[in-house]
Amino acid sequence: MVDAPDVHGTEPAARYSDTIGKYVGVYVCLLILAALQFVIAFMGMDTTAKFARMFFIAVAEAGLALLFFMHLWAEKRGFLLFVVVFTGFVLLAMQYGWTDSDRMEVGAPYTQPKQGVVSQ
Amino acid sequence: MSQAHVIVHEHPPGMTTGLPPFSVAAKKMAIWLFIIADAATFAACLVVYGFLRNGSASWPRPFHSIVNVAIMTFILLTSSLTMLFGVRAAKVGDKAGALRWTMITAAGGVVFALLHIREWMGLIGEGMTLFHNPGGNPLFGASFFSITGLHLLHVTGGVVALVAVGLRYKNGRYNADDLEVTGLYWHFVDLVWMFVVPFVYLLNLA
Amino acid sequence: MHEMASQAHVAHHGPPTSFIRKYIFSLDHKVIGKQYYGLAFISVLIGMFLSWLMRVHLGWTNAKIPGLHLLSPSGAPGDVMTPEYYLQLMTMHATLMVFFVLTTAPFAAFGNYFLPIQVGAEDMPFPHFNMMSFWVTFAGFLALIASFFVGDGPTLGGWTQYAPLSAVGSVAGPGEGMGVVLWAISIGLFCVGQLLGALNFITTTLDMRTKGMSLWRMPMTVWGWFITSVMGLTAFAVLMPACILLILDHVAGTSFFVPSNLVINDQLQPHSGGSTLLWQHLFWFFGHPEVYIAIVPGMGIVSHVLIPNLRRPLLSHRVLIYSFGALAVLSYMVYGHHMFVSGMNPVSSIAFSFPTLIITIPSTIIVLIWLASLYGSRLRINSASLFALGFISMFITGGVSGFFLAQPSLDIMLHATYFVVGHFHMVMAVAAMFGIFAGTYFWFPKMFGRMMDERLGKLHFWLTFVGAYAIFMPFHYLGLAGNIRRYQAFAPDYMQRFIPVHQFITIAALITGAAQLIFVYNLVYSRYRGAPAPENPWEATSLEWSTPSSPPPFDNFGGQLPVVYHDPYQYGIESSTGDYVMQTSPEQIKSVRDEA
Numbered sequence: 011m012v013d014a015p016d017v018h019g020t021e022p023a024a025r026y027s028d029t030i031g032k033y034v035g036v037y038v039c040l041l042i043l044a045a046l047q048f049v050i051a052f053m054g055m056d057t058t059a060k061f062a063r064m065f066f067i068a069v070a071e072a073g074l075a076l077l078f079f080m081h082l083w084a085e086k087r088g089f090l091l092f093v094v095v096f097t098g099f100v101l102l103a104m105q106y107g108w109t110d111s112d113r114m115e116v117g118a119p120y121t122q123p124k125q126g127v128v129s130q
Numbered sequence: 131m132s133q134a135h136v137i138v139h140e141h142p143p144g145m146t147t148g149l150p151p152f153s154v155a156a157k158k159m160a161i162w163l164f165i166i167a168d169a170a171t172f173a174a175c176l177v178v179y180g181f182l183r184n185g186s187a188s189w190p191r192p193f194h195s196i197v198n199v200a201i202m203t204f205i206l207l208t209s210s211l212t213m214l215f216g217v218r219a220a221k222v223g224d225k226a227g228a229l230r231w232t233m234i235t236a237a238g239g240v241v242f243a244l245l246h247i248r249e250w251m252g253l254i255g256e257g258m259t260l261f262h263n264p265g266g267n268p269l270f271g272a273s274f275f276s277i278t279g280l281h282l283l284h285v286t287g288g289v290v291a292l293v294a295v296g297l298r299y300k301n302g303r304y305n306a307d308d309l310e311v312t313g314l315y316w317h318f319v320d321l322v323w324m325f326v327v328p329f330v331y332l333l334n335l336a
Numbered sequence: 337m338h339e340m341a342s343q344a345h346v347a348h349h350g351p352p353t354s355f356i357r358k359y360i361f362s363l364d365h366k367v368i369g370k371q372y373y374g375l376a377f378i379s380v381l382i383g384m385f386l387s388w389l390m391r392v393h394l395g396w397t398n399a400k401i402p403g404l405h406l407l408s409p410s411g412a413p414g415d416v417m418t419p420e421y422y423l424q425l426m427t428m429h430a431t432l433m434v435f436f437v438l439t440t441a442p443f444a445a446f447g448n449y450f451l452p453i454q455v456g457a458e459d460m461p462f463p464h465f466n467m468m469s470f471w472v473t474f475a476g477f478l479a480l481i482a483s484f485f486v487g488d489g490p491t492l493g494g495w496t497q498y499a500p501l502s503a504v505g506s507v508a509g510p511g512e513g514m515g516v517v518l519w520a521i522s523i524g525l526f527c528v529g530q531l532l533g534a535l536n537f538i539t540t541t542l543d544m545r546t547k548g549m550s551l552w553r554m555p556m557t558v559w560g561w562f563i564t565s566v567m568g569l570t571a572f573a574v575l576m577p578a579c580i581l582l583i584l585d586h587v588a589g590t591s592f593f594v595p596s597n598l599v600i601n602d603q604l605q606p607h608s609g610g611s612t613l614l615w616q617h618l619f620w621f622f623g624h625p626e627v628y629i630a631i632v633p634g635m636g637i638v639s640h641v642l643i644p645n646l647r648r649p650l651l652s653h654r655v656l657i658y659s660f661g662a663l664a665v666l667s668y669m670v671y672g673h674h675m676f677v678s679g680m681n682p683v684s685s686i687a688f689s690f691p692t693l694i695i696t697i698p699s700t701i702i703v704l705i706w707l708a709s710l711y712g713s714r715l716r717i718n719s720a721s722l723f724a725l726g727f728i729s730m731f732i733t734g735g736v737s738g739f740f741l742a743q744p745s746l747d748i749m750l751h752a753t754y755f756v757v758g759h760f761h762m763v764m765a766v767a768a769m770f771g772i773f774a775g776t777y778f779w780f781p782k783m784f785g786r787m788m789d790e791r792l793g794k795l796h797f798w799l800t801f802v803g804a805y806a807i808f809m810p811f812h813y814l815g816l817a818g819n820i821r822r823y824q825a826f827a828p829d830y831m832q833r834f835i836p837v838h839q840f841i842t843i844a845a846l847i848t849g850a851a852q853l854i855f856v857y858n859l860v861y862s863r864y865r866g867a868p869a870p871e872n873p874w875e876a877t878s879l880e881w882s883t884p885s886s887p888p889p890f891d892n893f894g895g896q897l898p899v900v901y902h903d904p905y906q907y908g909i910e911s912s913t914g915d916y917v918m919q920t921s922p923e924q925i926k927s928v929r930d931e932a
Binding site for chain 3: 151155156159163168170175178182186262267269271273280
């Protein structure tokens with residue numbers, strides 16, 4: 011395929027004056043957040059609590075990577091909204107099934123409180 | 131513009147003119163769309179894993195050490211940084227620098243893949259495979275190898291893409307925009323790893 | 337304004353020279369569109385043939401079908417279909433129809449051919465992806481057809497391939513081993529093909545529009561394809577890993593979808609820990625958007641065909657577009673209404689039932705806009721507009737039964753009956769087929785430069801229209817009376833009474849199917865002997881009627897990209913050309929509604 015000149019010519023020049031310092035700053039933040047996940051792994055709490063904290067941090071990491079490494083912050087706001095809202099919606103819509111997962115061990119829907127399934 | 135074409139500025143630009151609504155060129159748009167679709171693919175795999183893990187009373191916790199996964203995470207994150215350097219160099223016209231950083235990124239990917247394969251070999255040596263696992267639910271092996279396998283496939287594809295695009299950038303067939311598009315993919319592979327590490331590794335520490 | 341800044345010339349490829357480049361591995365979106373149409377055409381013929389076999393078997397239990405043993409010696413010993421073979425044919429009928437006809441023809445075939453033309457582009461931005469998209473889909477088709485000839489035949493699990501029977505291998509019945517693997521490979525490939533297609537469609541719509549072609553100036557067809565590709569992008573992306581996991585369950589001994597302690601045919605299965613509902617969640621997360629992937633392009637085509645024949649715009653194009661969008665959004669939130677009787681948590685049933693009832697609102701708005709626009713109009717009656725009307729009729733009839741099925745309490749009674757079969761055949765299958773026919777009659781002059789025979793077209797319409805009702809309306813009554821679906825014979829006493837109805841349906845199906853030969857004849861005859869098409873046979877305004885020739889040259893507009901000045905549907909006005917003005921005409925007009 012032959013190259014596409016960016017005929018729209020609307021690439022904001024500012025993006026590529028992004029400094030190395032900014033990249034390194036975000037990178038260090040990501041390293042710290044990743045390290046935090048490892049720390050949580052060794053904290054004495056049940057799996058659900060660990061999961062919640064790790065998930066929160068992972069989302070924060072993903073946000074940083076999306077906004078600054080993948081330059082979403084420098085794109086038009088409409089594009090940012092499209093990517094985030096659309097993807098977020100689809101990923102959320104995928105979560106309907108969880109109540110059936112809870113029932114794999116205990117059987118029928120309301121028979122008994124779930125025990126020993128999450129908190130191992 | 132013609133006399134008949136009266137623009138009423140009541141909509142975002144793309145709705146009233148022929149300009150792309152997001153001012154994102156086709157190739158970049160395509161890679162973002164791919165990333166969205168791929169995010170759904172990985173999310174489906176992680177949901178499968180979570181669904182089965184949550185529903186299992188005897189989920190195994192086979193990982194004794196975090197050293198290997200920590201090193202892998204560090205390498206992948208760093209390779210994202212070097213990718214950024216590469217794209218930035220290309221954008222400011224530093225062709226040699228761009229090529230160098232791209233190849234360093236690819237090298238990072240190779241090291242990551244090698245470490246990953248070494249880890250796989252270790253686990254297989256302990257008796258864990260797709261369909262078997264020494265203690266507890268065999269689905270651990272199934273979901274672990276599927277998810278990390280899918281990720282490893284993405285890393286491998288990324289390395290090939292980086293080398294191919296880098297070489298074509300060198301001989302002038304591709305430009306800085308193509309490097310940026312490849313970079314977007316590489317960052318996405320990194321982003322997925324940020325979810326794989328906590329859920330697949332860290333929640334299953336012995 | 338950036339003058340002439342709106343064309344992203346990503347795709348530059350010269351006219352093809354060799355035969356292979358021109359007709360087989362072509363990069364031209366028009367050829368790829370025709371290839372998709374051909375694939376759908378072959379698939380629909382096979383699918384229809386399979387349905388005939390099944391109908392004969394249902395109407396006359398254990399009837400001899402001469403020559404059937406040639407198709408499958410083990411599936412039809414002595415030319416009598418075995419129960420398993422009936423299910424295998426049912427599965428193949430559904431898979432071929434849903435994937436390779438209803439998705440392929442209105443979306444991939446017409447979309448490929450007309451989307452770039454209608455937005456004023458030379459081609460799609462990624463013609464190589466486009467070519468791959470078709471050939472990957474074709475490989476999927478071959479894998480599916482191959483399962484007829486491998487081992488003990490194709491899978492019998494239904495197009496939904498419900499676990500665990502689909503995941504345990506041949507112990508679950510003929511075709512459940514290799515047949516399922518081939519099915520999963522086929523559908524996995526199909527997903528890849530449609531993902532590549534969706535990438536192209538979306539980027540074409542957003543980035544390749546010609547000067548003046550704002551989003552609001554895109555024809556309804558383009559909106560339909562665009563919204564469909566956005567749905568397809570994520571829906572197929574979830575089905576693909578599901579297929580891969582299903583294959584792993586077969587070939588790698590995993591048990592994602594097989595629960596512990598499962599006994600099939602007196603054999604304890606060597607699997608444990610999986611979940612059967614997990615497959616259904618993954619499958620229907622794709623499966624429900626898929627229903628709209630099949631129907632929304634049809635809605636776009638119907639609107640696009642109706643408007644030039646109405647000679648005036650629809651009541652509101654914007655509301656129609658918003659309704660398409662609402663369908664797309666809601667389609668992700670309703671998938672569980674396919675699972676009301678699956679053993680899913682009843683709380684989820686309520687969570688799925690509510691959006692399912694909501695989704696009837698945009699559907700109703702769309703229908704009301706069509707009906708209200710038809711009211712008091714002087715519709716030009718031709719084959720294309722008749723089929724568009726037929727689409728609306730089928731969509732209403734099938735949609736009304738959807739109100740019943742959306743409610744879990746009623747669905748529990750109706751789900752396993754022919755009521756559901758009647759419902760989805762009306763609202764999705766036949767409606768979408770009518771959309772394909774409308775599109776074919778409307779665009780044939782553009783695609784081949786010749787007119788189709790109108791008399792044959794109208795005959796084809798009336799036979800198909802009456803036939804479709806004769807086939808599928810009785811299904812609803814059968815279902816209400818308690819006729820179970822997926823049965824190959826109706827042995828219980830209370831179902832014996834239904835057999836005459838089934839015989840009626842079978843005869844109707846044979847006649848309606850035979851009526852399609854008129855269409856095939858019309859298609860082939862008109863391709864070579866049809867009257868030469870005038871430049872703009874329907875006096876339509878959109879860009880496909882501004883190309884220099886029919887069929888358009890390889891770069892669509894002969895090197896000179898059009899400039900767009902108007903909304904696509906400027907009819908019922910006064911202009912120098914009559915009661916309409918082309919999108920490309922710079923003529924100043926008194927604007928009608930929706931002129932952006």
